[in-house]
Amino acid sequence: MLIFKGDVKESVKPKDFLSNVSMIFAENEEEYNDYKSRKGKHTKVFLTGDVRFDKIKDLQNTDSDNWNLPKNPNIKRIIWTPRWISSENNSHFFDYKDKLLDYVEKNQDVDFIFRPHPQAFANWNATGELPEDKANELKQRFKNIKNAKIDEEKEFLKTFYSSDFMVTDISSIIVDYFLTEKPIIYCHRTNHFNEFGAKLSEGFYWVHNWEELETAINMLKRGEDPLNEKRKQIIRENFYVNPNGAGKTIKELIKRDFYGKN
Secondary structure, three states: OOOEOOOHHHHHHHHHHHHOOOOOEEHHHHHHHHHHHHOOOEEEEEEOHHHOOOHHHHHHOOOOOOOOOOOOOEEEEEEEEOOOOOOOOOHHHHHHHHHHHHHHOOOOOEEEEOOOOHHHHHHHHHOOOOOOHHHHHHHHHHHHHOEEOOOOOOOOOHHHHHHOOEEEOOOOOOHHOOOOHHHHHEOOOOEEEEEHHHHHOOOOOEOOOHHHHHHHHHHOOOOOOOHHHHHHHHHHHHHOOOOOHHHHHHHHHHHHHOOOOO
């Protein structure tokens, strides 16, 4: 579910590819309409919802052993997911990495997890922005702070649902996190949101510098969340969670298509 506009869309949903696809299963109505406008002559498009949302109810009250500290109502769990490409002028990683660690080190009432993109450190090393020796220094600092951690595990949903809020930028992981209904602090640099992303962004706490970011973190730590109802409204209006499960629905549609019933 793209939140970007521009070249990203054509790279992940190229029209010349879609025109040769037999069946497309759309995540929501907006994607459904977009696929309909880009499909081939013999392509069938169905609104099914996204399979990764099928287990949302099972995750609502889950916990994760990925956190540094035991679950405690007096400790706020924060996830940080900065964009890994800086050439787009969207990543806030280099703006706040040291300040965030300073904050976490001074505030023992937070449990902080940094989830880098799998290619992040390799990319920053290749661009010269964070050479390997500097990356190792950063990783060691994380190890030295008892309430901070770099999480490179593939599984993330349990960590998301057991967190309190997320600090991010224009990361695609926003879509998954938004459905937790938990607060999102969005570190703005350049606006590349598409229509769907712009709708989601109305439920973010936008920050433009470290002072605003620290203020937003402290506000959420106090339990103040004025956009809580707004996020729920956005979810109701823009997401489609299939009551029968997207996976089961897709399976039945493929079977029906095979027998010529679609």
